[in-house]
Amino acid sequence: MGNRIADLFGIQYPIIQAGMVWASGWRLASAVSNAGGLGIIGAGSMYPQVLREHIVKCKLATNKPFGVNVPMLYPDIEKLMAIIVELDVKIVFTSAGNPKTWTSYLKDRGITVVHVVSSVKFAQKAEEAGVDAIVAEGFEAGGHNGRDETTTLTLIPAVKEKISIPLIAAGGIATGRAMLAVMVLGADGVQVGSRFVASNEASSHPLFKQKVVEAGEGATQLTLRELTPVRLIKNKFYNDIQKAYAGCATVEELRALLGRARAKKGMFEGDMEEGELEIGQVAALIHEIKPAAQIVMDMMEEFTHAKADVQHL
Numbered sequence: 587m588g589n590r591i592a593d594l595f596g597i598q599y600p601i602i603q604a605g606m607v608w609a610s611g612w613r614l615a616s617a618v619s620n621a622g623g624l625g626i627i628g629a630g631s632m633y634p635q636v637l638r639e640h641i642v643k644c645k646l647a648t649n650k651p652f653g654v655n656v657p658m659l660y661p662d663i664e665k666l667m668a669i670i671v672e673l674d675v676k677i678v679f680t681s682a683g684n685p686k687t688w689t690s691y692l693k694d695r696g697i698t699v700v701h702v703v704s705s706v707k708f709a710q711k712a713e714e715a716g717v718d719a720i721v722a723e724g725f726e727a728g729g730h731n732g733r734d735e736t737t738t739l740t741l742i743p744a745v746k747e748k749i750s751i752p753l754i755a756a757g758g759i760a761t762g763r764a765m766l767a768v769m770v771l772g773a774d775g776v777q778v779g780s781r782f783v784a785s786n787e788a789s790s791h792p793l794f795k796q797k798v799v800e801a802g803e804g805a806t807q808l809t810l811r812e813l814t815p816v817r818l819i820k821n822k823f824y825n826d827i828q829k830a831y832a833g834c835a836t837v838e839e840l841r842a843l844l845g846r847a848r849a850k851k852g853m854f855e856g857d858m859e860e861g862e863l864e865i866g867q868v869a870a871l872i873h874e875i876k877p878a879a880q881i882v883m884d885m886m887e888e889f890t891h892a893k894a895d896v897q898h899l
């Protein structure tokens with residue numbers, strides 16, 4: 587395809603399956619890589635030993651490139667990085683932190699490094715830190731989000747203006763048409779999260795996958811801006827947050843309400859009431875749970891048709 591992202595990773599299609607807590611283990615990552623995209627193991631919800639097992643299993647399940655996503659908030663991050671190096675993982679996506687902290691360490695060990703940002707300022711910092719590519723994520727995305735609340739439509743051309751390394755767009759992309767749109771805006775490839783949550787191979791709980799399929803317009807909201815802003819489905823837990831805001835809760839009270847393991851409770855254990863259910867606005871366009879390979883193929887087919895469709899414009 588002669589594409590900078592496909593060439594950088596040695597993959598067929600410039601579709602990256604986002605690293606996602608409680609959703610993207612070795613099954614999903616290897617299925618996407620085998621289908622010609624780039625699968626990513628989400629290490630953020632894994633103990634170091636669990637990550638080790640997922641990397642080993644992923645290597646057995648695919649001989650194609652795959653990566654690991656490491657959110658820099660992870661408390662035992664040194665242990666994760668040591669395992670990544672020891673097991674010879676070739677691609678690391680870092681997020682939620684300063685790109686300077688780990689980029690040279692990883693690059694010195696021959697690893698391709700990509701950093702996730704939600705603003706032009708941090709895109710430039712990441713480029714200065716020496717990363718190989720950037721994911722720019724708009725605030726319609728599922729999961730943790732930027733404070734500036736810039737949409738993908740605005741963010742991608744703004745980042746493109748200021749950086750020269752390959753650019754991956756994320757946030758609101760679940761179809762081939764959306765993929766074409768962000769590539770017209772300057773992206774070299776896409777990172778897709780929510781769409782892959784509703785895949786057969788995602789490790790998310792079946793009830794959560796079903797909830798994603800049922801989510802319509804307006805089903806998600808960005809909240810907890812005082813802690814780490816997160817986009818989630820409006821369920822009982824979300825309503826409890828709203829009540830806390832109405833009662834002028836302090837940051838400490840919000841933190842106590844969030845508590846520990848909320849995301850695991852919802853997305854992995856299937857508690858649709860009390861759990862945190864991270865998903866993007868694009869859930870409204872997801873109508874069925876499909877095999878990951880089918881998602882990749884459908885996106886590429888729609889992308890090709892959409893490109894032909896706009897020839898006449």
Ligand SMILES: Cc1cc2nc3c(=O)[nH]c(=O)nc-3n(C[C@H](O)[C@H](O)[C@H](O)COP(=O)(O)O)c2cc1C
Nearest residue numbers: 604606607630681727728729757758778779780866
């Ligand atoms: C359930 C879920 C968990 C996520 N976990 C992570 C994570 O651990 N690390 C990360 O960098 N991004 C995480 N994200 C964000 C994704 O990597 C991706 O950038 C985002 O989902 C793209 O937007 P979309 O959901 O509209 O496709 C998560 C997203 C979702 C939906």
